[in-house]
Amino acid sequence: MQPQEERRYIQQARGDPRAFVHLYDHYFPRIHAYVRYRVHGQQDAEDIIAEVFLKAMRRIRSFEWRHENSFAAWLFRIAHNRIVDYYRRREQVEIVETALNPGTSASDNGSKGAAALTSWALRPEEALTRQETFQQMKALIETLSPRRREVITLRFFGGLRNKEIAGILELDERTIASHLSRGLRDLRDRYAAQTPLQIVEEANV
Amino acid sequence: MNRNGQERQHRQGGTSGHGAHRSFPLSPDTIEGAIVERLEHGHAEEERFGFAATVANASPPVDESFRQALRASIEAEAAQSVDRERRVRGISGGETKAHARRQHPRLRLALGMSLAAGFLALVFATPLGRTLAQSASWFFHRAEHLAFPLQRSQMTTPGPSASTSESPAPLVSLAEAERQAGFDIAALPSVPEGFSFLGARVADGVVTVEYEAEGGGGSLMITQSREGFVQSQWDEVPDHAIVPVKVGELDGELAQGKFVVREGDTTATWNPDVPVTRLRWAQDGTWFQITKFGDVEAIAYLDQARLTELAAGIGQHTAVADAGPQIAPETIEALARRLNEEPDPRTVAIYPADYAPDLAGRIQHDLVPLAIDDDLAPAAIEASLGAALPRSGLVDVVLVDQDEGEAAKRVRASLERQLYRLYRGPGDAGAETFGALERRQYVAGLAESSLEPVNVVFENGIELVAGGVVGDPEPGEPLRLALEWRAEDRVEQQVTVFAHLVCDGGHLIAQRDAIPGNGEFPATSWEPNEVVRDQFAVPLPEDLPVGTCELQIGMYDAASQRRFQPLDLDGAGHVVIQLFSVSPTGETA
Numbered sequence: 005m006q007p008q009e010e011r012r013y014i015q016q017a018r019g020d021p022r023a024f025v026h027l028y029d030h031y032f033p034r035i036h037a038y039v040r041y042r043v044h045g046q047q048d049a050e051d052i053i054a055e056v057f058l059k060a061m062r063r064i065r066s067f068e069w070r071h072e073n074s075f076a077a078w079l080f081r082i083a084h085n086r087i088v089d090y091y092r093r094r095e096q097v098e099i100v101e102t103a104l105n106p107g108t109s110a111s112d113n114g115s116k117g118a119a120a121l122t123s124w125a126l127r128p129e130e131a132l133t134r135q136e137t138f139q140q141m142k143a144l145i146e147t148l149s150p151r152r153r154e155v156i157t158l159r160f161f162g163g164l165r166n167k168e169i170a171g172i173l174e175l176d177e178r179t180i181a182s183h184l185s186r187g188l189r190d191l192r193d194r195y196a197a198q199t200p201l202q203i204v205e206e207a208n209v
Numbered sequence: 210m211n212r213n214g215q216e217r218q219h220r221q222g223g224t225s226g227h228g229a230h231r232s233f234p235l236s237p238d239t240i241e242g243a244i245v246e247r248l249e250h251g252h253a254e255e256e257r258f259g260f261a262a263t264v265a266n267a268s269p270p271v272d273e274s275f276r277q278a279l280r281a282s283i284e285a286e287a288a289q290s291v292d293r294e295r296r297v298r299g300i301s302g303g304e305t306k307a308h309a310r311r312q313h314p315r316l317r318l319a320l321g322m323s324l325a326a327g328f329l330a331l332v333f334a335t336p337l338g339r340t341l342a343q344s345a346s347w348f349f350h351r352a353e354h355l356a357f358p359l360q361r362s363q364m365t366t367p368g369p370s371a372s373t374s375e376s377p378a379p380l381v382s383l384a385e386a387e388r389q390a391g392f393d394i395a396a397l398p399s400v401p402e403g404f405s406f407l408g409a410r411v412a413d414g415v416v417t418v419e420y421e422a423e424g425g426g427g428s429l430m431i432t433q434s435r436e437g438f439v440q441s442q443w444d445e446v447p448d449h450a451i452v453p454v455k456v457g458e459l460d461g462e463l464a465q466g467k468f469v470v471r472e473g474d475t476t477a478t479w480n481p482d483v484p485v486t487r488l489r490w491a492q493d494g495t496w497f498q499i500t501k502f503g504d505v506e507a508i509a510y511l512d513q514a515r516l517t518e519l520a521a522g523i524g525q526h527t528a529v530a531d532a533g534p535q536i537a538p539e540t541i542e543a544l545a546r547r548l549n550e551e552p553d554p555r556t557v558a559i560y561p562a563d564y565a566p567d568l569a570g571r572i573q574h575d576l577v578p579l580a581i582d583d584d585l586a587p588a589a590i591e592a593s594l595g596a597a598l599p600r601s602g603l604v605d606v607v608l609v610d611q612d613e614g615e616a617a618k619r620v621r622a623s624l625e626r627q628l629y630r631l632y633r634g635p636g637d638a639g640a641e642t643f644g645a646l647e648r649r650q651y652v653a654g655l656a657e658s659s660l661e662p663v664n665v666v667f668e669n670g671i672e673l674v675a676g677g678v679v680g681d682p683e684p685g686e687p688l689r690l691a692l693e694w695r696a697e698d699r700v701e702q703q704v705t706v707f708a709h710l711v712c713d714g715g716h717l718i719a720q721r722d723a724i725p726g727n728g729e730f731p732a733t734s735w736e737p738n739e740v741v742r743d744q745f746a747v748p749l750p751e752d753l754p755v756g757t758c759e760l761q762i763g764m765y766d767a768a769s770q771r772r773f774q775p776l777d778l779d780g781a782g783h784v785v786i787q788l789f790s791v792s793p794t795g796e797t798a
Contacts, residue, residue, distance in 0.1 A: 021287035028283055032276060033268070040269040050275050051441060054282070059413075061283060081586060089412040092378060134270040141267035151736060160265045171588040176740045183738065192260040 005030045007072035014075060017064045024061040031076070032057075035083055037161035041142055042087050042154070052090060056083045077168040080158060084172050144194050152187035155180055348462040348489035348496075352445035356476040357468075380408035383418070385614035389585065390416045392435055395495070395523050403507035404429055427484075427503025429511075431523060434496050443468050446487075447479055452513070454488065457521040461490030463513055486513065488520050497523065536567055540644030545571035547643070548605060555603035556653075560620055564646075568607070575599075579606075585616060590623045599653050603687075604628055610647040625729045628653055629679075629689045629746035632721040639727060639745070652687045652746040654680060660691055665784045667764060667773040671696045671704065671732060674740060676762060676786045684753045687746040692762060694725060694741045700732040704764045704773065706743065709783070712758035712791065719747035724767070753791045760787040 005013075010030070016023035036053055043049040060067075060079055067078050145153055151173075158169045166184065170177040386409035387394050394416050400406050404420035411417075414436055420429040446464040454461045466481035484504040490497050499520050501511055511519070545568060548557055555574050559565050562578030569576055581593040598604060606624055609617065628651035630639040640649045660675035667673070672695045679689040690708055703724070710719040724731050725743040735741055763783035765772045772782050 021290050022284065024287060025280060025284055028280060032279075033271065036271055036276075037268045046272070048441065050272070050279075054279050057279065057283060058286065061287065086413055089378070089415075092410075092412060134268075137267045138269040141264060142269075149737075156264070160261065161268060171586065174587045175736070176742070179736070179739045182740075186738070188261055188264070191264060195260065195263070 010072070010075060011069050014064065014067065014069055017061070018067075021061050021064065024064060027060075027075070028057055031079055034076075034161065034163050035079065038080065038157050039083060039087065040138075041145060041157040041161050043090060048090065052083070052086050056086055059086075073165060073168050076162075076164060077171055080162050080164060080168070081172050083162075084154075084158075140198075144191055144198075147194060148187055148190060152183045152190070155183040156187045156191070159184055348491070349446040349451055349464055349487075350444065351451075352442075352447045352468075352479065355447060355479040357442055358476050359470065359474070378410040378412040379615050380410055380419070381615045382613075383409055385409075385616055386411050386416050386418075388614075388616060390414065392495070394418070394433055395497075396431070397519065398522055401429065401511070401519060403510070422503060422505055422508045424505065424507055426505035427501070427508045429508070430498075430500045430502070432498040432500070435494060436496075443477070450479070450481055454513075454517050456488070456490040456492075456517060459490050459492055461488055461517070461520065463488045463517065465513070486516060488516055490520065499523070536564060536645055540646060541567050541571065544568070544607065544643040544646055544648065547641075547648070548572045548574060551605075553603055555605055556599045557605045557607065558598060559607040560617075561609070564607070564609070574605075579620070581616060581620065585619055587619065587623060587626075590619050591627060594620065594623055595627060598627065600655070601653050603631070604651045604653050606649045606651060608647045608649065610642050610645050622726070622729045624649070624651070625726045625744070626742065629687070629744050630723075630727040631687055631746045631748070632719075632723070633748060635720050635722070638723075652689060654689055660693060661786070663784060663786055665775045665778065667775050669700070669702060669704065669764075669773045670698060671700060671764065671773070673762060673775075673784060673786070676760075678760070678787060679744070682749060682789070684749050685751040686749060688719065688749050689744070689746045690721075690760070691742060691744040692725075694732070694735070694743060695738060696732065696735055698737050700735060702733075703767045704732045705767045706762070706764045707783075708745075708747070709761040709763075710747065710749075710758055711761055713754035713756040716754060718750065718753070718758065721745055721747050755791050758789040758791060759785045760789075762786050 005026075010027070013023050013026045017027065032053075035056055036049075039049045039053050039056070040046070043052060056079070059082055067075065069075065145156055148156065154173060155169055158164045158172065159166070162169075164172075166177050166180045169175075170180045173180070175183075381389070383394065383396055389411040391414075394409070396418055400420060403423055405423055407419040407421050409416055409418045415432060415434040418431040418433075422428060445468070446466070450464055450466050452463045452465075454463045464487045465485075466479060467483045467485045468477045469480045469483060470477040484502070486501045488499045497520070499516060501508070501516060548555075549572055551574075556577055557568070557572055557574045558577040558579050559568060560579035562580040565576060565578035577597050577599075579594055579597055581590050584590075606628075608621065631650040631652050632639050633650075639651075640647055642648070660677045662675050663673045664675075665673045674693040674695050676692040677690070679691050682688045688710070692706065692708075694706075705722055706725055707720065707722045709717055712718045723745065725741055727743075727745060730741050730743065761783040762785075763772060763775070774782060775784050778784065
């Protein structure tokens with residue numbers, strides 16, 4: 005979607021929310037990927053994705069278009085805040101569980117049960133491969149520090165530039181670049197340790 | 210010798226007089242732009258060809274049924290919204306519209322229940338359906354079973370980062386919570402027996418007022434939202450565990466127990482004996498939940514009946530009247546008098562803007578009220594303040610002293626990033642207080658960097674990454690300085706940073722000692738590898754001594770006053786980051 009096209013849809017959606025569906029179509033893959041990487045359970049992630057888009061549509065009138073990336077930054081800030089809130093609530097549950105059940109440990113309370121029926125757009129074997137790749141990469145990313153995890157997911161799955169990530173995370177742009185470089189380096193090292201033959205040596209990360 | 214080597218050499222402590230003067234082969238804008246471009250471009254290349262491409266290609270597969278269901282829900286809500294808007298417009302004027310807007314959240318939530326049966330079947334098979342299923346008749350979503358299976362990832366004990374990687378929203382005052390939430394929040398008329406008041410948290414439009422049991426072991430939380438609550442499977446309650454109650458004249462539901470999971474379990478199980486009691490109801494378009502955690506003796510009296518009584522007290526909707534301190538007229542007078550004594554013209558900015566009328570008409574300087582909107586992201590605050598603040602000249606900012614609200618804290622931090630706090634001499638904090646008000650003196654100026662890399666590490670691991678003078682200094686005018694700091698690891702020890710302008714072989718012309726960010730960004734709060742910018746201003750005298758001046762930067766332990774030595778600088782105790790020469794006409798170069 006071209007920036008001017010996006011701007012036009014935003015303006016339309018302010019008067020007629022039905023135009024928001026174009027923005028949804030465009031941003032769904034990025035928001036979906038970002039949230040799936042940041043939240044443990046698929047169902048919890050889907051809850052959050054739904055809330056993000058519904059909230060964005062309801063509040064589109066409060067959004068002010070400033071430049072071509074401002075809408076993406078705004079949308080991802082909603083997603084980021086919602087995920088922060090998700091962890092806050094989950095932590096609250098864990099604290100209660102721990103306090104009330106000494107000697108036990110609540111595990112991943114924020115997610116919900118087994119996945120419902122799914123219908124992947126890919127062929128089953130492709131979906132399986134994609135799922136495995138995703139799970140492997142997710143496990144690797146979860147070994148990073150929280151800050152680097154956030155930067156990596158916003159960059160690679162949210163598709164944001166360092167400047168937008170800096171705005172969302174309230175950090176300096178160069179700090180973001182540093183987290184990105186070091187996060188990638190760590191990921192590559194750990195990935196190489198798992199699959200040494202698939203890694204091509206690179207000079208600078 | 211390469212350029213870095215040359216720079217390092219001329220920054221050795223006590224090197225004044227060797228003739229190295231301030232010189233920029235590139236403009237600061239160019240340098241900054243080049244750095245950012247390099248970083249962006251470098252990553253772009255990496256993403257196309259390197260391991261980053263592997264990362265970027267590991268997108269999760271999409272469940273198309275979910276994607277389509279959500280799309281359908283968005284279309285349905287949008288259509289309903291348009292239809293409702295048309296109907297409201299057709300019925301009557303503004304009052305009806307306003308009423309419709311107030312009722313909007315409930316109508317919206319009811320929407321999910323009013324869709325066609327076929328669509329409902331699809332929707333309820335998805336998590337979205339559970340969110341929308343918060344109907345007006347049910348406050349708790351009914352759990353169909355007393356247990357539900359966990360996913361594999363849920364069956365392992367999360368690592369330390371899993372539960373602590375995200376911080377909860379900070380506790381703020383009720384007034385601040387109202388401001389953040391954008392609606393009048395309700396609170397109990399008094400703190401319930403056995404509890405002490407903690408504060409309120411606001412997250413995603415949901416306000417939670419928190420009380421803690423005296424002595425610990427329990428708490429009471431009053432949660433309220435204009436848009437209903439997120440209903441996850443963990444919030445569900447089996448039908449038999451729900452008790453219909455009356456909260457005053459209103460219907461409500463009370464639930465005792467909770468789904469719990471223990472280590473090693475593969476399912477979450479409903480436990481009616483967990484001392485968690487929840488009561489939900491709605492009033493005037495606001496959804497309420499009051500939750501009691503724990504059963505320690507101090508709060509054991511609060512049984513279901515008393516909890517309902519307590520809720521009815523909230524139901525009377527006692528508006529929170531906590532609009533900040535009242536400022537005594539004599540305080541305003543003292544502040545105005547002090548400002549009017551200043552001979553140099555300046556802009557006086559005041560936050561919150563509510564206090565501006567008190568000062569208007571009493572001062573001879575321009576008065577600017579500062580306001581921010583609901584978005585507390587730094588960029589949003591910076592934009593709001595930046596639009597009001599002048600681009601140059603002296604700026605005195607008046608703040609409510611000791612306001613620990615989140616908005617006030619962020620406004621303070623933003624001011625330190627946008628302006629240069631003016632320190633007039635040793636011991637000056639750049640601020641003075643008048644009763645409940647605090648006056649801070651700043652110099653405005655563009656924030657663009659003109660910093661040269663320094664890259665000197667001190668013995669405590671803190672690195673002075675870059676530093677220098679911003680703009681062109683003039684005798685008699687404030688000299689604006691900026692320093693950029695970084696530490697690879699968390700800093701445990703508080704540090705005070707000093708900046709000395711020493712001229713003519715040893716005369717201290719200007720000085721500033723402060724915690725970085727003028728107290729707003731202490732080293733102990735830095736994230737590892739975060740670059741923290743510390744900027745301030747010191748006035749230059751009209752009669753600068755002719756000769757060479759040097760800008761010395763160092764730091765010391767605030768408690769012991771012991772200086773931290775810069776590594777590799779032979780015990781100089783400071784880093785010289787810039788040299789100036791002052792000509793007989795008083796000009797600096």
